[in-house]
Amino acid sequence: MMSNEEIAQKFAEQNCAQMILARYAQHLGANEAQLMKLGFGLLGGMQEGSVCGAYLAAVLVLGLAYGDDKEKYNANLARFKEIYFKTQKSSICKEVLGHDLSKPDELEVIVQKGLFAKICPCAISDSMRALDQILEFNEN
Template identity: 35%
Template sequence: MIETNLTEEKALESYMNGIDCSQVVLAETAPQLGLDETTALKIAAAFGGGMWNGERCGCVTGALMALGLRYGHCEPGDTKAKNLLLEKKNEFEAAFKEAHGSLLCKELLGYDLTVPEERDKVMEENLFATLCSKLACTACEILEDIID
C-alpha cells in the first residue's frame, strides 16, 4: 500500500514551476515504489498534456507508470505478473473514468492542445491549475486504493 500527500495546492505549485501532470503523479508515488523523485520526473517528462497532443491524460499515464513500477512484469513468460498489471491498469482506468468521465486530456479540458487558439483558452481559463490539480489528486487517491 502507498500513501500520497498530494493536495491540489501542491499540484498547482508544481504546475507553476513547470512540472507537468504526468510528472506530478509519478513523482508523488515513485519513492514508495523504489524510484527516486528526480528519475521519476525525468521518465514522466514527455507525457504531460496527453503527450502534448491531448490524448491520454498525463495524470493517467503517470499513474500507469506507477502501476508498472509496482506490478510490471519483466521476465519472459511471466503471464501471472502481466495479468495482475493489466487487472490493476483496468481498475485504475475504470475508476478515473468514473470520476471524471474520460481518460483523454482534450475531453477532460474541453480543448485540443494541438490547436493554438484552444491551448490559449486553456491558459486563459487557468485549467491546468483548476482542473488538472484535481485530476492529479484523483489519480493519486485511486492509486492509494488499488496498490497493495
C-alpha cells in the same frame, strides 16, 4: 493526500505526469530523477491533447509495481480505471480540458481561462487517489 490547492501550487513546478511519478518513486524503489525525466514529455497528452499525463503516469506506476506479473498488472489496471472513471469523464487531455492544446488558438483559450490550474489538479488528484488505494500508499 494532497488537496487540489496543493496540487495546483506544485503544478507550477512539475507537470501532471511528473507529480504522479515523483509521489510514488520512493515507495516503488525507483529513481525519482529518472522518473521526472521520463514524465517530462507526457504533459498535455504528449503536447497533442492525447492521453492525459496524469493517467499515463499512473499506468507507468502500475507497471513499476506489477510489471513482473501480467495478471496482477491487468487486475490492478482495471481497478485503477474503475476508480478513476467514477469521477473523470475521460482520460483524453483535450476532452478533460474541453479544448485541444495542440491548436494554438485553443491553447490560448485554455491559458486565458486558467483551465490548467482549474481542471488538471482534479485529474491528478483522482489518479493519486486511485493509486493510493491500489498500492495501499500512505504518505505519512
